[in-house]
Amino acid sequence: MSIAIRIKDLEWKYENTTEFALRGVNLEIEEGSFLGIVGANEHGKTSLVMAINGLIPQSYNGIYRGDVQVFGKSVRETDAVELASQVGLVFADPEAQFTAMTVEEELVFGLENLGLGLAEIRERLEWAAEVTMISELLDKSPYDVSGGQKQRVAIACVLAMNPPIIIMDEPTSMIDPLGKGLIFDILRKLKEAGDHTLIVIEHNVERLVPLADQMLLMWQGNIAKLAPTRQFFEDPSFLIERGVLTPEVSEFAEWLRLEGYLEEGTPLPLNLEDGVEITRQVLEARRARA
Amino acid sequence: MIATATTGVNAAPARVPKARKTLLGHVPIESPLYQFHPVTRLIMFIFFGVIPLFIYLPEVNFLLLWVNMGIMRWGRVNINELRKYMPVIFTVAFFMFIVVVLAPGEDPSYTPLDVGPITIYYQPVFFAFAAYWRLIAMLFGTILYFSTNRERDMLVAMRSLRLPFIASYVVGLSIRSAGMFLEDFRTIREAEQARGLDTKAMRLRDQVKLYMMYLVPLFSIALRRADEISNALFARGYTLTGRVGGGGKRADYIRAQYKLRTRDWVLIVSMGLIFVATAIVQMRFGVFSIEYSPLNIYLKQLLGIPG
Ligand SMILES: Nc1ncnc2c1ncn2[C@@H]1O[C@H](COP(=O)(O)OP(=O)(O)OP(=O)(O)O)[C@@H](O)[C@H]1O
Numbered sequence: 213m214s215i216a217i218r219i220k221d222l223e224w225k226y227e228n229t230t231e232f233a234l235r236g237v238n239l240e241i242e243e244g245s246f247l248g249i250v251g252a253n254e255h256g257k258t259s260l261v262m263a264i265n266g267l268i269p270q271s272y273n274g275i276y277r278g279d280v281q282v283f284g285k286s287v288r289e290t291d292a293v294e295l296a297s298q299v300g301l302v303f304a305d306p307e308a309q310f311t312a313m314t315v316e317e318e319l320v321f322g323l324e325n326l327g328l329g330l331a332e333i334r335e336r337l338e339w340a341a342e343v344t345m346i347s348e349l350l351d352k353s354p355y356d357v358s359g360g361q362k363q364r365v366a367i368a369c370v371l372a373m374n375p376p377i378i379i380m381d382e383p384t385s386m387i388d389p390l391g392k393g394l395i396f397d398i399l400r401k402l403k404e405a406g407d408h409t410l411i412v413i414e415h416n417v418e419r420l421v422p423l424a425d426q427m428l429l430m431w432q433g434n435i436a437k438l439a440p441t442r443q444f445f446e447d448p449s450f451l452i453e454r455g456v457l458t459p460e461v462s463e464f465a466e467w468l469r470l471e472g473y474l475e476e477g478t479p480l481p482l483n484l485e486d487g488v489e490i491t492r493q494v495l496e497a498r499r500a501r502a
Numbered sequence: 503m504i505a506t507a508t509t510g511v512n513a514a515p516a517r518v519p520k521a522r523k524t525l526l527g528h529v530p531i532e533s534p535l536y537q538f539h540p541v542t543r544l545i546m547f548i549f550f551g552v553i554p555l556f557i558y559l560p561e562v563n564f565l566l567l568w569v570n571m572g573i574m575r576w577g578r579v580n581i582n583e584l585r586k587y588m589p590v591i592f593t594v595a596f597f598m599f600i601v602v603v604l605a606p607g608e609d610p611s612y613t614p615l616d617v618g619p620i621t622i623y624y625q626p627v628f629f630a631f632a633a634y635w636r637l638i639a640m641l642f643g644t645i646l647y648f649s650t651n652r653e654r655d656m657l658v659a660m661r662s663l664r665l666p667f668i669a670s671y672v673v674g675l676s677i678r679s680a681g682m683f684l685e686d687f688r689t690i691r692e693a694e695q696a697r698g699l700d701t702k703a704m705r706l707r708d709q710v711k712l713y714m715m716y717l718v719p720l721f722s723i724a725l726r727r728a729d730e731i732s733n734a735l736f737a738r739g740y741t742l743t744g745r746v747g748g749g750g751k752r753a754d755y756i757r758a759q760y761k762l763r764t765r766d767w768v769l770i771v772s773m774g775l776i777f778v779a780t781a782i783v784q785m786r787f788g789v790f791s792i793e794y795s796p797l798n799i800y801l802k803q804l805l806g807i808p809g
């Protein structure tokens with residue numbers, strides 16, 4: 213597997229602030245992997261992803277040290293069109309990213325920027341609308357649809373441009389549970405297709421965990437922990453001290469272990485199915501003993 | 503009647519929306535006007551907006567107004583919605599007449615008329631009357647356009663007229679920003695109302711003060727929005743120069759969905775001819791001048807005014 217993103221000693225300070233938002237980040241992300249990013253507010257998650265898509269430093273002023281490379285090319289030396297064709301970024305606030313009058317125009321805008329022809333634009337438009345389930349909305353104003361639909365439109369805009377790297381910054385923060393589910397369905401489809409490197413910032417670890425290959429914890433402008441998903445949650449107190457909630461079933465299993473019902477060294481469950489399975493084993497062991 | 507009213511769930515047919523929201527109001531979902539290319543509709547807008555400039559006869563402008571209304575009706579515009587323009591129409595009338603009554607200007611040829619305790623002058627009043635119908639005719643031309651064209655139609659028209667992409671894009675963004683501004687304004691108002699502020703009970707002076715206070719949060723929101731939009735543009739690979747990937751020509755997917763057909767050309771050419779004819783007839787022969795107004799002639803006879 214080759215490396216899609218390589219970050220070396222990245223430091224970044226926004227102008228008019230006193231503290232560095234990023235403090236010596238080093239990170240390599242493999243092509244085709246799914247990275248989940250967690251961390252408390254204001255610890256640099258958004259800044260990190262903006263450094264990957266080039267918004268930092270191209271659209272912001274500040275102090276920049278170190279280097280970010282996307283497919284071996286430094287983002288500082290890559291222009292907006294080329295970057296947009298390589299890294300797609302979905303922002304947390306879907307409304308903030310709309311620039312057009314109808315959903316269709318919104319989708320088409322990026323494709324026209326890439327310099328595609330009419331036939332290809334149509335094809336990609338239809339594909340992206342279908343994957344994100346917004347085909348019905350094409351004729352509407354992006355402002356006149358529900359919050360969940362807005363975010364799916366925003367995702368469709370990025371998908372249509374088909375960048376090999378897709379980043380989503382808290383894509384479900386403004387959406388109801390059902391809408392959240394739909395967004396994660398899209399993510400699952402993308403992961404199964406395996407064509408993209410996916411990076412998702414998300415507070416809702418329960419939903420992120422089943423998809424992520426690796427998890428990353430941002431803390432005070434740096435990476436506090438980076439590990440394959442299962443290992444990442446092995447030391448819950450480390451995460452909790454840094455403001456990250458572990459999945460509730462892990463906490464439940466941790467409690468079982470502390471109470472002595474679960475053998476030391478049993479891997480903690482990360483999703484409900486595993487949790488049920490572990491609980492079943494515990495109960496059966498007790499029944500057998502009785 | 504009784505039977506259907508009680509069946510509840512099945513009784514109501516699925517509500518099919520008839521209109522689509524735009525920034526300035528609503529446009530019908532379907533309209534016979536949509537068989538014309540956006541360019542044709544834009545030219546029609548210019549036609550109805552500019553032609554009253556050559557016409558001083560209030561009768562003809564009144565007629566134009568009805569033509570506009572007729573087109574709106576045919577175009578399935580919800581005529582009831584026009585009621586919201588009533589305040590504008592009356593306010594303009596009120597101010598124009600107040601001005602000519604209070605400050606008619608001095609001219610020996612003016613005919614004074616005593617109406618109760620005040621004296622008004624016939625000529626400036628009739629002139630204001632004529633000017634008023636010109637203005638209203640133009641206003642209805644504008645209303646016709648904006649109640650049958652979406653922002654998207656406007657942009658397609660601009661691009662079809664070969665305006666550079668950036669021009670139509672800036673217009674589009676401005677419309678969008680205006681929309682967001684209104685939206686933010688509403689949000690702030692709602693937030694204030696949720697905290698128990700009742701603007702209806704306030705005196706006008708306090709209301710004005712309040713609106714001034716809104717400006718501060720609105721301004722900071724607008725600044726943030728500007729940042730967000732520029733980020734959004736960057737993330738979608740937009741460069742201000744309009745340069746596109748691969749260095750080729752920018753495709754225009756939306757515009758490509760519309761085609762100018764024979765009926766468009768027929769309409770455009772007829773409007774052009776009528777326009778030119780009107781302009782020539784007025785500028786050379788003054789056919790639409792105020793002295794030819796039948797109403798003017800009749801009133802003068804009635805009041806015994808010479809000339
Ligand atoms: N545009 C900006 N200008 C100045 N400072 C900024 C800007 N954006 C972020 N910061 C600062 O950079 C630091 C990191 O912020 P960042 O937005 O990257 O955090 P985050 O982890 O994404 O937070 P959140 O969970 O709230 O989204 C914060 O101290 C923040 O105040």
Ligand SMILES: [Mg+2]
Nearest residue numbers: 257258259381
């Ligand atoms: Mg953030």
